[in-house]
Amino acid sequence: MTSTLFDHKQIEVVSSFAELINTHFQRETNAICWSRNLLGDFKEIVDKLQLIDNITEISVEDLLVLQLSEQAHLARGIILNDIQRLTDLGASPSLNLLKNYERDEELDFISTDVYSFHVDRSPIETDTFLCTYYGAASDIVPNDQVEQKVLIPEIREKLKELHDGSEAEFESFLAEYFFDLHYQPKPQAQPINLGMGHLWRLAVDHPTQKVLPCVHRAPVEKEGEYRLLLIC
Numbered sequence: 001m002t003s004t005l006f007d008h009k010q011i012e013v014v015s016s017f018a019e020l021i022n023t024h025f026q027r028e029t030n031a032i033c034w035s036r037n038l039l040g041d042f043k044e045i046v047d048k049l050q051l052i053d054n055i056t057e058i059s060v061e062d063l064l065v066l067q068l069s070e071q072a073h074l075a076r077g078i079i080l081n082d083i084q085r086l087t088d089l090g091a092s093p094s095l096n097l098l099k100n101y102e103r104d105e106e107l108d109f110i111s112t113d114v115y116s117f118h119v120d121r122s123p124i125e126t127d128t129f130l131c132t133y134y135g136a137a138s139d140i141v142p143n144d145q146v147e148q149k150v151l152i153p154e155i156r157e158k159l160k161e162l163h164d165g166s167e168a169e170f171e172s173f174l175a176e177y178f179f180d181l182h183y184q185p186k187p188q189a190q191p192i193n194l195g196m197g198h199l200w201r202l203a204v205d206h207p208t209q210k211v212l213p214c215v216h217r218a219p220v221e222k223e224g225e226y227r228l229l230l231i232c
Helices: 016-021 041-047 061-062 070-088 152-162 166-177
Strands: 011-014 029-035 055-058 094-098 127-134 140-141 146-148 183-185 199-203 215-217 227-231
Touching: 016 029, 016 199, 041 070, 041 127, 041 227, 061 070, 070 127, 070 227, 152 166
Parallel strands: 011 029
Antiparallel strands: 029 199, 055 094, 094 227, 127 199, 127 227, 140 215, 146 183
């Protein structure tokens, strides 16, 4: 199935949850999108939830106790169905109300927070699922439009100075502190916004994965607006 919204060889667009979980990553495709135009008032849910920390995990119980209008009730049902589908799959979905993530400002020459383009890594065979119900949505970018930060000469040299150890241990050092997961967009890179309401499955870096992991980043939040994000 093709889509003008996500008309890119990196992305496979599907029309059901069954297709989302059963479609195989292959060749350059490392992102699969269940394209949806969701009905319901998700803003009302966001407005009625309580932000405790900058990232607040919302439980099913937190959702169920909300007194909602008919349109927000519809939105809540969609969220609950998504949580149930992913749980039945064996995943551990987390619904987050987000003001912002913590910024990595420790080093001035490389950032390793989620606002930096990065890939997810797992020791087991798994994928990343995510859906933005409200607020700014994440971006992905084709792998041929980015460069691994640790391979950029000036960054690599500064990391070697920081490591101050043997060459044999350097690669392990990069992995231990997650430097090797982060990518720098090339000058002509064209990030693809994941949009609201779509449920995405992104390829992860693990030993059995047959495609390159999907490079993605969290968006800069809009001023005064929270995000409602399902991720696992």
